[in-house]
Amino acid sequence: MTADTTSPPTRPASPTHEPPAAVRATAVVFVLTVVIAIIALAFALPAAHTAARDVPIGAAGPHAASGQIAAMLEQQAPGAFAVTYYPGADALRDAIENRDVYGGFALTPEGPVALIATGGSPMIAQMLTQIGTGIAEHSGAELRVEDLAPPTADDPRGAGLAASALPLTLAALLPAVALVFALKREVWTRLAAMVVFSGVAGVTIAALMRWVLGAIDTNFWGVTAALTLGVLATGMALLGLGSLFGRVGLALGALAAVLVGNPLSGLMTGPELLPSGWGQFGQLLPQGANATLLRSAAFFDGAGAAVPVAVLSCWLAVGTALVVLAALRQRRTLAT
Secondary structure, three states, X not given: OOOOOOXXXXXXXXXXXXXXXXXXXXXXXXXXXXXXXXXXXXXXXXXXXXXXXXXXXXXXXXXXXXXXXXXXXXXXXXXXXXXXXXXXXXXXXXXXXXXXXXXXXXEEOOEEEEEEOOOOOHHHHHHHHHHHHHXXXXXXXXXXEEEOOOOOOOOOOOHHHHOOXXXXXXXXXXXXXXXXXXXXXXXXXXXXXXXXXXXXXXXXHHHHHHHHOOOOOOOHHHHHHHHHHHXXXXXXXXXXXXXXXXXXXXXHHHHHHHHHHOOOOOOOXXXXXXXXXXXXXXXXXXXXXXXXXXXXXXXXXXXXXXXXXXXXXXXXXXXXXXXXXXXXXXXXXXHO
16 A cells, blocks of 8 residues: 655745836836935035135235225125135245135235136136136226136136046945955955056046146146045045945945035035035045045145145045955954
8 A cells, every 4th residue: 555645735935925017107207306315406506605705815015004905895795705815925925835824815015916727726716816806996006916826728717626626535435336346355455456456547537637637737746646635535444334234335335425525526616616515514524534635735835735645534534444454344244
C-alpha cells in the first residue's frame, strides 16, 4: 500500500493591493511639484532679495573726515554701505587690494575718484561707479574711475567666474556619489580617489577658465590650488557622509550642497548682497569659502585668503574623519 504523495493544491497568491493608477500618478505629480518649488525657491530667493547691506567701503580725502561722503551715500542708498575712513587715497588702495573693503571714494583736488575692484564683486563695483557719478555731479567735477582688480579683456563683465558656482558644486558632488556606489567596500580607495580627482579637477577647471572662458589671466597655479582645495573640502564632506551613513547621508549632503551651499556662496554677487545673515552663514559653508578664496586667488594675488582656507580645511578635516570612522566600523564588522 503506497502512501499518497499528492501535494495539496496550492492557493493562488493573493494579489497585491496597489492604489489605482490615477492616484499614483497624482502622487508623482505632487511630489515633483514640491521638489521643483523647493529648488526654485532655493535659487530664486537669494537673487530676488539681492541688495547692498552694510557693504564695507572706504573714503579718503580732506573732506572725508567730516562725513561728507557718508552723508551722500546715506542719502542715495540708506543702509547700503559701512564706511571706513582712510588718511589718503594710497591707504584706501591698500585696503582694497588687501580685501578689507570692496572699494571706495577719494576726494582729491582734481575731483572725486571712485576706487573699485571688479574682481571682488562686479555688482558692487557697478554700484560704486553709479554712486560716484552722483557724487561727481554734486561736486561739479568729473568722476575718475580706477579699477584695482579689473576683469580680463575676454570676460569684461566677470561672467565666467560667476557662472562657475554650480559646476564647482557638481565637481565635488558627482565623484562622491560615483565613488560611494562604485566602491561599496573599498573605503580607503574612495578617499585616495577623491584626493586625486580634486587635483585633476582643479587643474582642468582652471585651464578652462584661463584658455577657454578667458575669465582669469594671472596666478594660474594659485587659482588651481584654490579650486583643488574647494572641490576636495566639499567632496570629502559628501564622501564622508556617504561612507558613514550610506545613501541617506549622501542624499542629505547632496541636497544641502545644491539647495543651500550653492545659492548662498555669494560668488555671483558677494555675500553682503545676500539676505541679511544668510551671506555670512554661506561663508561658513564650503561653497561660500571657496568662492571667496577663488576671487582672492584670481584677482588679489591671494589677499584675504586666510579665513576661507581655514573654513575649507575644517570641512576637509570633518569629511576625512567621517571616512576614517566608516573604515574603522567596516574593519570591526569584518573582524566579528
